[in-house]
Amino acid sequence: xxxxxxxxxxxxxxxxxxxxYIGEDVYVYNMEIGDGYWDSIFNSMYNSVDEFxxxxxxxxxxxxxxxxxxxxxxxxxxxxxxxxxxxxxxxxSNFITWSSPHAGVxxxxxxxxxxxxxLLQEMxxxxxxxxxxxxxxxxxxxxxxxxxxxxxxFLPYLNNELETKNPKYxxxxxxxxxxxxxxxxxxxTVVPGESAWFDFYDENLKIVSYNKTTAYKEDWLGLRTLSExxxxxxxxxxxxxxxxxxxxxLDNFLKYTMQYLK
Numbered sequence: 306x307x308x309x310x311x312x313x314x315x316x317x318x319x320x321x322x323x324x325x326y327i328g329e330d331v332y333v334y335n336m337e338i339g340d341g342y343w344d345s346i347f348n349s350m351y352n353s354v355d356e357f358x359x360x361x362x363x364x365x366x367x368x369x370x371x372x373x374x375x376x377x378x379x380x381x382x383x384x385x386x387x388x389x390x391x392x393x394x395x396x397x398s399n400f401i402t403w404s405s406p407h408a409g410v411x412x413x414x415x416x417x418x419x420x421x422x423x424l425l426q427e428m429x430x431x432x433x434x435x436x437x438x439x440x441x442x443x444x445x446x447x448x449x450x451x452x453x454x455x456x457x458x459f460l461p462y463l464n465n466e467l468e469t470k471n472p473k474y475x476x477x478x479x480x481x482x483x484x485x486x487x488x489x490x491x492x493x494t495v496v497p498g499e500s501a502w503f504d505f506y507d508e509n510l511k512i513v514s515y516n517k518t519t520a521y522k523e524d525w526l527g528l529r530t531l532s533e534x535x536x537x538x539x540x541x542x543x544x545x546x547x548x549x550x551x552x553x554x555l556d557n558f559l560k561y562t563m564q565y566l567k
Contacts, residue, residue: 358392376403410496482536485540
């Protein structure tokens with residue numbers, strides 16, 4: 306599953322890698338949501354998750370699979386995780402994410418759409434953003450955490466951060482055989498880059514490791530259970546964010562990712 310400001314063609318090289326290095330007979334569904342580029346920015350994350358689930362469940366091969374593997378890049382990792390937590394039918398075995406903003410974002414590169422940049426920087430929790438702008442729906446302001454919990458319509462639910470937890474979300478995460486979370490030391494797109502490991506800023510903009518948080522200790526999302534059973538896999542690479550699915554980062558795929566797709 307591709308990331309923001311992209312379409313499914315972003316992942317075409319990865320499809321070729323899978324067929325070359327794992328096997329020509331491996332069935333690969335290169336997922337597209339809506340019209341690709343524009344819907345990767347202007348959409349509801351819930352709509353994206355629903356479409357992701359519909360396409361998997363409508364596919365004649367995937368719908369009959371005992372288990373499937375999912376590889377997702379950037380924002381695509383949140384959409385794919387939404388599928389796992391909300392649907393997971395067919396269930397996922399190995400879930401691999403490349404620099405996905407699992408803990409949210411605070412700070413953004415320019416999207417070359419001036420009003421989107423302004424909205425994210427100044428008014429991320431207004432109705433327009435929470436309805437129609439994907440990155441606003443996982444924007445986490447560490448200076449206004451209560452606003453985030455009250456007004457952000459997607460990520461607080463996905464991460465089971467609200468007072469009322471959804472046990473289905475936790476159970477479905479725990480059902481994974483492996484959850485592989487990879488971050489890059491050269492990431493200027495996901496801010497902070499540590500969000501790919503569920504780490505995030507505190508109110509002083511200091512990075513706090515997820516395993517030091519109440520969310521981890523009380524196992525709100527099941528990540529502690531995965532970790533204690535050696536199924537939560539942390540990986541680090543120097544692949545620039547936008548180059549993950551390109552030949553410059555083939556070695557990263559071969560070394561870290563391929564083993565979880567076999």
